[in-house]
Amino acid sequence: MLRPSQNLSSRSNHLSKGFTLRLRQVMGVCFISYFFIGLSACSPAKDPAAILLNAQTAQPEDEHLAEIYQRSCKTCHTLAETTAPLVGDGEAWAPRIDKGMGVLVDHVINGFGGMPPYGLCMDCEVHEFEQLIDFMAKDTSSHPL
Numbered sequence: 740m741l742r743p744s745q746n747l748s749s750r751s752n753h754l755s756k757g758f759t760l761r762l763r764q765v766m767g768v769c770f771i772s773y774f775f776i777g778l779s780a781c782s783p784a785k786d787p788a789a790i791l792l793n794a795q796t797a798q799p800e801d802e803h804l805a806e807i808y809q810r811s812c813k814t815c816h817t818l819a820e821t822t823a824p825l826v827g828d829g830e831a832w833a834p835r836i837d838k839g840m841g842v843l844v845d846h847v848i849n850g851f852g853g854m855p856p857y858g859l860c861m862d863c864e865v866h867e868f869e870q871l872i873d874f875m876a877k878d879t880s881s882h883p884l
C-alpha cells in the first residue's frame with residue numbers, strides 16, 4: 740500500500756511528465772509553423788537586421804572617400820535610431836533620390852531635419868558629397884525595391 744506522501748509525489752511526477760510532453764508537442768508545432776511562415780515571408784519581407792548589417796559593413800572603395808565617410812556620414816547613416824536613411828537601403832533612399840542630386844547636396848550643406856550642416860564633414864567639397872550620396876544611396880541590401 741502507498742503512503743499518502745508517496746502517492747502525492749508520484750502523482751505530481753506523472754503530471755509534470757504529461758506537461759513536459761505537451762510542451763514538447765506545442766513547441767514542435769510552433770517550430771514547424773515558424774519554419775513555414777519564415778520561408779514564405781523570406782522573399783517579399785524587408786529584414787531590418789540584414790539591412791542594418793549591410794549598412795554597417797559597407798565601405799566606399801576609394802580610400803579618401805572611405806576616410807571622410809568614416810568620420811562623418813557613417814556616424815548616423817548606419818544607426819537606425821538616428822532615423823537617417825541607412826547606407827545601401829534602396830527603399831529608404833528612393834524618395835530622396837527623386838529630389839535630385841542638387842537638392843540633396845544642398846540639404847547636406849545646409850543641414851536637413853536631424854542632419855547637421857555639412858553632415859559633419861566641414862572640409863568636404865561638393866563633388867565629395869555627391870560621391871558619398873551615390874555610395875550611400877546605392878541599393879546593396881538584399882530586399883527588392
Ligand code: HEC
Pocket residue numbers: 811812813814815816821822823824835838842843844846847851852853854855857858859860863868871872
Ligand atoms: C548627425 C547625424 C548625421 C550625419 C553625421 C550625416 N547625416 Fe545625412 N541624414 C541624417 C538624418 C537624420 C537624415 C534624415 C533627415 C530627415 O529626413 O529629416 C539624413 C538625410 C540625409 C540625406 C537625404 C536628404 C534629403 O533631402 O532627403 C542625404 C543626401 C544625406 N543625409 C547625406 C549625408 C552625407 C553625405 C553625410 C556625410 C558627409 C551625412 N549625411 C552625415 C543624419 C546625419
